[in-house]
Amino acid sequence: MDFSLTDEQQQLRRTVREFAEGEIAPHVMEWDEASRFPEEIIPKLAEMGFLGVIFPEKYGGAGMGYVEYAIIIEELSRVDGSVGIIVAAHNSLCTNHIFKFGTEAQRQKYVVPLAQGKKLGCWSLTEPEAGSDAGGTRTVAAKQEGLPGPRQGEPGRSGCWVLNGAKTFTTNGHHADVCVAMAVTDASKKSHGISAFIIEKGTPGFRPGKKENKLGLRASDTSEVVFTDCRVPAENLLGEEGEGFVNSLQILDGGRISIASLGLGMAQGAYECSVRYAKQRKQFGKPISEFQAIQFKLADMATQIDAARLLTYRAAWLADRAIASGARVSGFAAANPESSDVARTTRESSMAKLYAGEAAVRVANEAVQIHGGYGFTKDYPAEKFYRDVKLCTIGEGTSEIQRLVIARQLLGK
Ligand SMILES: Cc1cc2nc3c(=O)[nH]c(=O)nc-3n(C[C@H](O)[C@H](O)[C@H](O)COP(=O)(O)OP(=O)(O)OC[C@H]3O[C@@H](n4cnc5c(N)ncnc54)[C@H](O)[C@@H]3O)c2cc1C
Numbered sequence: 001m002d003f004s005l006t007d008e009q010q011q012l013r014r015t016v017r018e019f020a021e022g023e024i025a026p027h028v029m030e031w032d033e034a035s036r037f038p039e040e041i042i043p044k045l046a047e048m049g050f051l052g053v054i055f056p057e058k059y060g061g062a063g064m065g066y067v068e069y070a071i072i073i074e075e076l077s078r079v080d081g082s083v084g085i086i087v088a089a090h091n092s093l094c095t096n097h098i099f100k101f102g103t104e105a106q107r108q109k110y111v112v113p114l115a116q117g118k119k120l121g122c123w124s125l126t127e128p129e130a131g132s133d134a135g136g137t138r139t140v141a142a143k144q145e146g147l148p149g150p151r152q153g154e155p156g157r158s159g160c161w162v163l164n165g166a167k168t169f170t171t172n173g174h175h176a177d178v179c180v181a182m183a184v185t186d187a188s189k190k191s192h193g194i195s196a197f198i199i200e201k202g203t204p205g206f207r208p209g210k211k212e213n214k215l216g217l218r219a220s221d222t223s224e225v226v227f228t229d230c231r232v233p234a235e236n237l238l239g240e241e242g243e244g245f246v247n248s249l250q251i252l253d254g255g256r257i258s259i260a261s262l263g264l265g266m267a268q269g270a271y272e273c274s275v276r277y278a279k280q281r282k283q284f285g286k287p288i289s290e291f292q293a294i295q296f297k298l299a300d301m302a303t304q305i306d307a308a309r310l311l312t313y314r315a316a317w318l319a320d321r322a323i324a325s326g327a328r329v330s331g332f333a334a335a336n337p338e339s340s341d342v343a344r345t346t347r348e349s350s351m352a353k354l355y356a357g358e359a360a361v362r363v364a365n366e367a368v369q370i371h372g373g374y375g376f377t378k379d380y381p382a383e384k385f386y387r388d389v390k391l392c393t394i395g396e397g398t399s400e401i402q403r404l405v406i407a408r409q410l411l412g413k
Contacts, residue, residue, distance in 0.1 A: 003310075005067070005071075009067060009068060009071060012064075012068055012071055012072070013071050013075060015048075016048075016050075016071065016072050016075035016076065017075050017078070019044075019048060020075055020076050020078065020079035020080070020083075021079060023041060023044055024038075024041065024076070024079045024080050024083055025079050025080075028079065028080045028219075028381075028384070029378065029384070031080075031082065031218075031219035032082070032218045032219055032384060033218075033378075035213065035214075035218045035219065036219060037086075037174070037175055037219060037220070037221045038082070038083065038086075038219055039175070041083060042086075042117065042120060042175075043117070045083075045086075045087060045117060046116065046117020046118070047117070049061075049062035049064075049117075050062075050072055050076070050087055050117075051087065051090055051091065051095075051114070051115065051116070051117035051120075052091070052095070052114070052115025052116060052117065053068060053069045053072055053091055054066065054069050054091060054092070054096065055095065055099055055111060055115040059099065059107055059108075059111045059112055059115055060111065060112040060113065060114075060115035060116040061111075061115040062115075065316070065319075065320040065323065066257060066315075066316035066317070066319040066320050066323075067313060067316045067317055067320055069091065069092075069257070069258075069261070069316065070257060070260075070261040070264075070312055070313060070316040071261075072087070073087060073088055073258055073261035073262055073265060074261045074262075074264050074265035074268065074309075074312075075265060076265065077261065077262045077263075077264070077265025077266050077269070078265040078266070078268045078269040078272075079265075079269065080219065081216070081217050081220075081262055081265070081266045081385075081388040081389070081391070082217045082218065082219035082220040082388070083219070083220075084261075084262045084265060084266075085171055085217055085220045085262060085391070085395075086171070086172060086220050086221075088171075088255070088258035088259070088261075088262060089121070089122060089123060089171035089172055090114070090120055090121045090122075090172060090176075091258070092251070092254055092255045092257070092258045093121075093122075093123035093171075093180070093251060093255055094114065094121025094122055094123040094172075094176070094178060094179070094180050095110075095111055095114040095115060095121050096251060096254060096255075097123060097180045097196065097238065097247065097248070097251045098110045098111050098114070098121075098178075098180065098198060098238060099111045100247075100250075100251070101196065101238055101239035101243075101247050102198075102238055102239070105235070106198065106235075106236075106238065110178055110198060113177075114178060119176075119177035119178055120172055120175055120176045120177055120178075121172065121176050121177070121178045121179070121180070122170050122171060122172040122173050122175075122176035122178075122179050122180075122225070123170070123171075123179070123180045123181075123251075124167035124170045124173070124179055124180070124181040124182065124225050125137075125167070125181075125182050125248050125252075126167060126168055126169045126170070127139060127165070127166065127167055127168055128166070128168050132397070132398060132400075132401050134182075134245065134248070135190065135191045135194070135245055137182055137183065137184055137194050137245065138165055138184065139163065139164065139165025139166065139167060139181070139182070139183040139184065139227060140163070140164055140165055140183055140184045140185075140187075141161040141162065141163045141183035141184065141185050141195060141197060141232070142161065142162045142164075143159060143160075143161055143162075143185070143234075144159050144160050144161070144162055144231075145159040159234050160231045160232060160233050160234055161183075161185075161197060161231070161232045161234065161236075161237065162229055162230065162231055162232075163181070163183050163197065163199070163205070163206075163227035163230040163232060164227055164228060164229060164230070165183065165226075165227050166209060166224055166225070166226045166227070167181055167224065167225045167226075168224050169212065169222055169223075170208075170222065170223055170224070170225050171220060171221065171222055172220075172221055173208045173209075173211075173221055173222065173223030173224065173225050174208040174211060174221045174223050175221055176201065177200065177201045178198060178199075178200060178201070179198070179199045179200075179201075179206070179225060180196055180197070180198055180199075180238060181196070181197055181199055181225065181227070182194050182195070182196055182197075182244045182245055182248055183195060183197060183227075183244075185241055185242060186242060189242055191245050191246060192242045192243065192245075192246065193242050194242070194244045194245035195237060195238075195239070195240075195241050195242055195243070195244040196237075196238040196239055196243075196244030196247060196248065197232050197236055197237060197238060197244075198232075198236040198238050199227075199230065199232055199236070203230060203231070203232065204230065204231065205227060205228045205229045205230030205231065206225070206226070206227055206230045207225070207226050207228075208223045208224065208225050208226070209223060209224030209225060209226045210223065210224045211223045211224075215387050215390060216384070216387035216388035216389070216390055216391060217388050217391055218387075252396055252397060253345070253346050253349055253350075254319070254349070255396045256315075256349040256350055256352065256353035256396055256397065256402075257312065257315050257316050257319065257349050257352065257353070258396070259353050259356075259357060259391075259392055259395055259396045260308070260311070260312040260315065260349070260352035260353045260355075260356040260357070260392075261312055261316075261356075262391075262392060263308065263353075263356040263357045263359070263360035263389060263392035264305065264308050264309055264312050264356045264360065266360050266364065266385050266388055266389045266392070267301070267304070267305050267308060267356070267359060267360040267363040267364065267385075267389070268305055269381065269385055270301075270360075270363050270364045270366075270367035270381075270382060270385035270386075270389070271298070271301045271302060271305055271363055271367065273367065273371075273380065273381045273382055273385075274297075274298065274301065274366070274367045274370045274371070274382065275289075275298060277370060277371055277374075277380065277382075278294050278298065278370055281371075281372075288370070294370060297366045297369065297370060298370075300366070301362075301363045301366055301367070304359040304362060304363060305359065305363060307355065307359065308352070308355055308356035308359045308360070311348070311351055311352040311355050311356065312352045312356055314348060314352070315345055315348040315349045315351070315352040318345045318348055319345050319349075322345065346405065346409055347405075347406055347409040347410075350397075350402045350405045350406050350409075351402075351406055353392075353396065353397070353402055354399055354402035354403065354406065356392065357389075357392030357393045357399060357402075358392075358393055358399060360389040360392050361389050361390060361392070361393060363389075364382070364385040364386040364388075364389045365386065367382040367385060367386065368382045368383060368386050370382075
C-alpha cells in the first residue's frame with residue numbers, strides 16, 4: 001500500500017492552498033458577515049480549472065480524477081467552506097448529472113461552458129415536503145406535444161414540458177446560469193416517475209425565490225427556485241423519462257465525496273488555528289499548549305482528521321480506479337459511460353461523508369473550546385468553522401440517512 005500523494009498531487013495541493021490563502025482568506029469574514037455571494041471569485045476559480053475538475057478536457061474540463069477533486073475541495077474549505085460548497089455543487093451535482101446522463105448534444109451545449117467555468121450550475125432535488133424523502137417530490141412537469149422543438153419527431157423529445165412547483169435549499173440558486181431540477185412526470189410510477197430537466201436562467205416562468213438566512217456557509221447562496229408554467233423544450237429532458245430520481249441517487253453517491261472533503265478541509269482549518277492559538281495564548285505563566293488537557297484535545301482532533309482523510313481519499317481513489325478500469329461508477333463522471341460494468345462506491349462514499357462530517361463537527365467544537373472566550377467571538381476563525389461545519393451532517397443526505405445507506409449495503413438490501 002502507498003498512502004502518499006504523487007508529486008503532481010502534492011504540487012496541486014500547494015497551488016490550491018496558495019490560491020485560497022491569497023484570493024479567498026482576506027475576504028472570508030467580510031463575505032460571511034454580509035452573507036454575500038463572492039461573485040468576483042468565480043472567474044478566478046474558472047481560470048484555475050476548479051469548475052471543471054472531474055470532466056475530460058474534450059468537454060472543457062481539467063481532466064483530473066477524484067483524488068485531485070478531493071484535494072481541491074479540502075484546500076478551498078480549509079480557508080472557506082462557502083467557496084468549497086459553491087464549487088462542489090457546481091461540479092459534482094449539476095455538471096456531473098448532465099455529463100453522466102446527458103446526450104452528446106447536451107454535453108456540448110451545457111457541460112462544456114460549465115466545465116470551463118463560463119457558466120455556473122445548480123442542482124435542485126430538495127423540496128419543502130421532500131428532503132430526506134426526496135422521492136416525495138411534488139414539482140410537476142406536464143408534457144405538451146406538438147409545440148416546436150428542435151428534435152421533433154424523436155420519441156419523447158418533441159414539444160415541451162411545463163414545470164410547476166418550487167424547490168428549496170438549492171446551492172447557487174440565485175447565481176446559476178444552468179439548473180438541473182427534478183419533477184414528477186408520472187405520479188403513478190412513483191420513484192420511476194420523476195424526471196430530470198435542464199433549465200436555463202432567463203427561461204420564462206423560472207426564477208430564484210427566497211434566499212435562506214443561514215447559520216453557516218453564509219457566503220454561499222442557498223435558495224428556493226420556483227417554476228410557474230415554465231416551458232422547457234423537450235430536448236432539455238435529462239436522461240430517460242422517469243429515471244431522474246434514480247439517477248439523482250447515483251449523483252448523490254458521488255457528491256458525498258465532496259461533502260466529506262468539505263468537512264475534512266474545515267476540520268483541518270479549525271485544527272490549525274487551534275494549534276497556533278494554543279502555542280501563543282498564555283495562562284498561569286505558560287502557553288496553554290503545555291497543559292495536557294489541551295494537548296489531548298489537539299491529539300484527538302488530529303487523529304480524527306487523519307481518519308477522515310483516509311476514508312475520504314480511499315473513496316476518491318476507488319472512484320478513480322474504477323473509472324480507469326473503464327467501469328461506469330455509480331454517481332461519477334466515468335471515462336466510459338456506455339460500459340455496463342457498474343462499480344459501486346456507495347458504501348465507501350457514505351462512510352467517508354458520515355465520518356468526516358461528524359468528525360468536523362467535533363473538531364470545530366474543540367477548536368472553540370481551546371480558544372476559550374475568544375473562540376466565541378468573530379475575531380478568531382474558530383467560531384466560523386463551528387457554524388460552517390454543521391452543514392456536513394445535513395447536506396447531501398443527513399448522518400441518519402448515511403447510516404441507513406451504509407446499513408443497507410452491509411445487509412445486502
Ligand atoms: C446549506 C445547504 C445546502 C443545500 N444544497 C442543496 C442543493 O444544492 N440541492 C438540493 O437538492 N438540496 C440541497 N440541500 C438540502 C439537503 O440535502 C437537505 O436539507 C437534506 O437532505 C435533509 O432534508 P430536510 O432538510 O428536509 O430534513 P428532513 O428530511 O426533514 O430531516 C429532518 C430530520 O429527520 C431525520 N430523518 C428523516 N428521515 C429519516 C429516516 N428515514 N430515518 C431516520 N431519520 C430520518 C433527518 O436525518 C433529520 O435529522 C442543502 C441544504 C443545506 C442546509
